[in-house]
Amino acid sequence: MTASVNAAKASTRRRRRSSFLVVALALVTTGALWALLAPSGSAQDSTDSSEAVRAGRALYLQGCSSCHGMNAEGGNQAPSLIGVGSAAVQFQVGTGRMPLAAPAAEAKRKDPVYNQTQIDQLGAYIQAQGGGPVAAKVTKTQLDDADLAFGGELFRANCAQCHQAAGQGAPLTYGKYAPSLTQSSANDVLNAMRTGPESMPVFGSRQISNTQSVAIAAYVRDITHAKSPGGNRLGSYGPVPEGLVAILVGLGGLLVAALWIGARQKV
Numbered sequence: 596m597t598a599s600v601n602a603a604k605a606s607t608r609r610r611r612r613s614s615f616l617v618v619a620l621a622l623v624t625t626g627a628l629w630a631l632l633a634p635s636g637s638a639q640d641s642t643d644s645s646e647a648v649r650a651g652r653a654l655y656l657q658g659c660s661s662c663h664g665m666n667a668e669g670g671n672q673a674p675s676l677i678g679v680g681s682a683a684v685q686f687q688v689g690t691g692r693m694p695l696a697a698p699a700a701e702a703k704r705k706d707p708v709y710n711q712t713q714i715d716q717l718g719a720y721i722q723a724q725g726g727g728p729v730a731a732k733v734t735k736t737q738l739d740d741a742d743l744a745f746g747g748e749l750f751r752a753n754c755a756q757c758h759q760a761a762g763q764g765a766p767l768t769y770g771k772y773a774p775s776l777t778q779s780s781a782n783d784v785l786n787a788m789r790t791g792p793e794s795m796p797v798f799g800s801r802q803i804s805n806t807q808s809v810a811i812a813a814y815v816r817d818i819t820h821a822k823s824p825g826g827n828r829l830g831s832y833g834p835v836p837e838g839l840v841a842i843l844v845g846l847g848g849l850l851v852a853a854l855w856i857g858a859r860q861k862v
């Protein structure tokens with residue numbers, strides 16, 4: 596009697612132990628399969644980007660929402676930022692135009708208030724509010740490999756009427772001006788083209804392809820950083836100021852020399 600009870604108890608214990616084993620084995624197998632099959636990289640990326648969006652929103656609420664609205668919807672002080680993309684944020688904040696200090700005909704380039712990490716976070720937040728052009732990240736190799744002559748042709752056809760042939764800038768109407776491009780990075784050039792700040796038109800990728808826009812950026816880098824073998828550039832304004840200098844310094848110098856010679860003549 597006791598023997599059979601003991602045997603039954605032992606078999607229940609064994610059964611319980613084996614069902615524990617089955618459950619444990621199932622758990623381990625599921626874990627291993629999950630680890631093998633789960634899309635680990637993208638899970639990590641999406642937490643990274645949602646962290647950037649969250650950090651960007653915090654920065655946005657502090658520094659931008661007073662003008663652009665609590666949800667980037669715009670207000671009577673400033674336009675909506677929905678759909679402007681991280682390219683517009685990189686351009687406006689990276690060139691110090693935003694945050695705007697005081698209303699003016701045109702936001703000026705200043706030293707940036709935010710560092711690059713913060714600008715990326717602000718960009719991620721705005722990008723998450725309806726997309727838009729993504730901030731450019733051109734490499735030095737891409738610029739070095741670009742077709743400079745073609746970039747120059749495109750620049751003269753699309754940009755020189757406002758920024759002048761050497762990118763030195765010029766006034767427009769109503770107190771606005773096309774700024775000099777001497778301080779613009781290649782990414783500034785690309786982001787400005789894709790977002791069309793202020794009275795500058797938008798140059799979309801259907802109008803000017805990515806390869807063409809990189810050629811333009813390379814050309815701008817070339818003309819704004821070019822050495823001038825002919826001496827002082829006189830602001831690169833072309834033949835008129837150069838002629839003026841030739842007349843004042845050249846002819847004026849000859850005149851002074853002639854007078855000096857004439858004064859020394861003993862009569």
Ligand code: HEC
Pocket residue numbers: 655658659660661662663672673674675676679683684687688693694695696697701702717790791792793
């Ligand atoms: C004092 C008000 C003010 C503040 C603060 C401000 N902005 Fe602006 N923002 C403006 C105005 C006005 C314009 C439009 C005029 C212009 O582009 O010069 C503008 C334009 C922009 C644009 C261009 C939109 C487009 O259509 O391309 C972006 C991007 C932008 N702001 C981002 C920001 C960000 C990001 C911040 C915070 C770091 C910020 N702004 C803070 C007033 C402000």
Ligand code: HEC
Pocket residue numbers: 690692701702703704750753754755756757758767771772773774775776778779780783784785787788792793794795796798811
């Ligand atoms: C109709 C005139 C006009 C044309 C055409 C134009 N721009 Fe502009 N551009 C402007 C104005 C105005 C600004 C200043 C915008 C602001 O401050 O918000 C500007 C700003 C810029 C800037 C920013 C300068 C800085 O501070 O770093 C760059 C770069 C630029 N333009 C490049 C180009 C390129 C490249 C083209 C040709 C594909 C072009 N622009 C065509 C008017 C023009």
